[in-house]
Amino acid sequence: MRIDCVVNGVFRRADDVWAGESLLHVLRERLGLPGAKNACEQGECGSCTVYLDGEPVCACLVPAGQARGRDVVTVEGLGDGDELHPVQRAFVAAGAVQCGFCTPGLVVAVHDLLARTPSPADGEIREALAGNLCRCTGYEKILTAVRLAAGREHES
Amino acid sequence: MDFLQPESWAEALAVRAAYPEALPVAGGTDVMVELNFARRRPPALLDLGRVAELADWGGEDGLLRLGAGVPYRRIVTELAGRVPGLAMAARTVGSPQIRNRGTVGGNLGSASPAGDALPPLLATGALVELASVRGVRRVPVAGFCTGPKRSVLAPDELIAAVLLPAERGPEQFAKIGTRNAMVIAVCSFALALRPADRTVGTGIGSAAPTPVRAVAAEELLAAELPWASRAELPDPLVRRFGELVAAAASPIDDVRGTAAYRRHALGVLAGRAVRRAWTEHRREGGAG
Numbered sequence: 112m113r114i115d116c117v118v119n120g121v122f123r124r125a126d127d128v129w130a131g132e133s134l135l136h137v138l139r140e141r142l143g144l145p146g147a148k149n150a151c152e153q154g155e156c157g158s159c160t161v162y163l164d165g166e167p168v169c170a171c172l173v174p175a176g177q178a179r180g181r182d183v184v185t186v187e188g189l190g191d192g193d194e195l196h197p198v199q200r201a202f203v204a205a206g207a208v209q210c211g212f213c214t215p216g217l218v219v220a221v222h223d224l225l226a227r228t229p230s231p232a233d234g235e236i237r238e239a240l241a242g243n244l245c246r247c248t249g250y251e252k253i254l255t256a257v258r259l260a261a262g263r264e265h266e267s
Numbered sequence: 268m269d270f271l272q273p274e275s276w277a278e279a280l281a282v283r284a285a286y287p288e289a290l291p292v293a294g295g296t297d298v299m300v301e302l303n304f305a306r307r308r309p310p311a312l313l314d315l316g317r318v319a320e321l322a323d324w325g326g327e328d329g330l331l332r333l334g335a336g337v338p339y340r341r342i343v344t345e346l347a348g349r350v351p352g353l354a355m356a357a358r359t360v361g362s363p364q365i366r367n368r369g370t371v372g373g374n375l376g377s378a379s380p381a382g383d384a385l386p387p388l389l390a391t392g393a394l395v396e397l398a399s400v401r402g403v404r405r406v407p408v409a410g411f412c413t414g415p416k417r418s419v420l421a422p423d424e425l426i427a428a429v430l431l432p433a434e435r436g437p438e439q440f441a442k443i444g445t446r447n448a449m450v451i452a453v454c455s456f457a458l459a460l461r462p463a464d465r466t467v468g469t470g471i472g473s474a475a476p477t478p479v480r481a482v483a484a485e486e487l488l489a490a491e492l493p494w495a496s497r498a499e500l501p502d503p504l505v506r507r508f509g510e511l512v513a514a515a516a517s518p519i520d521d522v523r524g525t526a527a528y529r530r531h532a533l534g535v536l537a538g539r540a541v542r543r544a545w546t547e548h549r550r551e552g553g554a555g
């Protein structure tokens with residue numbers, strides 16, 4: 112089947128998509144957007160997090176056909192050209208990236224959190240990121256990055 | 268595999284009747300796991316995501332009608348005041364990403380004994396509305412699940428909505444798991460007090476082949492609670508309630524916990540739930 116949708120502000124088309132295929136597969140394998148990662152394919156790790164019509168979702172659990180005519184934003188769409196988004200800069204500055212596999216999903220989840228709650232308390236950060244697993248950092252540097260992006264760096 | 272994408276409820280029912288072997292998909296949080304791991308290869312998917320009628324809620328004849336396709340996130344943000352027990356349960360489902368997509372219709376469709384929406388629906392005596400081109404029927408949630416992953420849903424039917432009484436009292440939901448997010452319940456418990464007619468509802472999750480009520484425990488509370496005086500809860504009543512809730516379960520040993528642990532935990536959850544609900548009832552009456 113054919114999938115037409117808007118990805119990162121640009122009209123995109125994918126043909127010959129299998130009906131049971133996930134949005135994640137379409138983004139990575141058909142549209143050349145490997146930012147969202149494929150790790151668990153069962154909604155547990157959050158490394159495939161993208162915006163679908165403005166809401167963060169696990170792209171691995173979205174049937175591609177449901178994205179027809181919808182608006183998708185991936186981690187590739189957050190920065191401005193070569194300019195990283197402030198959330199991405201905070202991850203770099205805080206050393207919140209080790210292997211980096213979890214990072215794109217976390218960046219999208221943090222982007223959403225700060226858009227809704229510009230200055231989240233630590234409890235709110237933990238709750239918002241409960242669906243994003245990281246096997247490397249132990250999360251402390253990730254919390255530091257979120258505080259940094261939220262302008263709370265003096266507390267970390 | 269085909270991807271069927273009706274744009275209206277009437278069309279969805281017609282497609283369902285014509286292709287009963289097509290697998291309905293709402294938020295996809297159960298269905299896609301099965302597809303990704305090749306556990307299931309249905310000949311077609313029937314996407315319910317474009318059916319506006321499923322994504323709505325509103326009042327209807329003294330009932331609150333919650334469309335089967337309303338995601339958990341909206342139950343938490345829009346309905347916490349109207350369906351407090353269900354909203355508490357919705358808040359414990361998965362992660363923000365899962366709550367943005369997962370629906371009560373999908374929870375019923377999966378009919379897992381661990382489905383978190385089911386105990387609060389049981390406790391409030393909710394009805395499930397099932398529809399097909401043949402017509403519409405309403406079944407009590409208590410009669411919807413017939414076993415693990417089995418329900419009374421006919422091959423040509425879709426779940427339209429759940430209907431909850433609009434007149435409510437204090438409600439509670441509690442769930443045991445290894446962390447505060449992303450857990451399938453080891454066991455869970457929901458309680459609804461209805462001071463207006465002095466009745467009590469309960470729902471137990473993950474401790475029997477289907478979600479179950481603790482009927483004897485409900486009867487005990489309804490008869491013994493000091494409804495009128497709103498006096499403090501007698502400790503022996505709380506203890507006896509916990510025992511009857513634990514006795515109503517028929518848990519098994521599995522990777523998440525033993526049967527004995529589940530029974531014990533249910534007694535604890537039930538005691539907490541009734542204390543919290545009663546505190547709320549007393550506060551509303553100006554006492555306590």
Ligand SMILES: Cc1cc2nc3c(=O)[nH]c(=O)nc-3n(C[C@H](O)[C@H](O)[C@H](O)COP(=O)(O)OP(=O)(O)OC[C@H]3O[C@@H](n4cnc5c(N)ncnc54)[C@H](O)[C@@H]3O)c2cc1C
Binds near residue numbers: 295297298375
């Ligand atoms: C990471 C993760 C964490 C999870 N955590 C929890 C949790 O904490 N608690 C919990 O209870 N569940 C949890 N789940 C399971 C799942 O999210 C829930 O069961 C959810 O309610 C399913 O809703 P859905 O809309 O995504 O269903 P779908 O996957 O779209 O469908 C599920 C089933 O219902 C059927 N169906 C859906 N809508 C209808 C309808 N209107 N009429 C007829 N049949 C229908 C489908 O055919 C399918 O059989 C989790 C899942 C994941 C992946």
Ligand code: FES
Binds near residue numbers: 149159
């Ligand atoms: S790959 Fe989607 S949640 Fe892990």
Ligand code: FES
Binds near residue numbers: 209211212214245
């Ligand atoms: S940095 Fe390796 S998984 Fe998070």
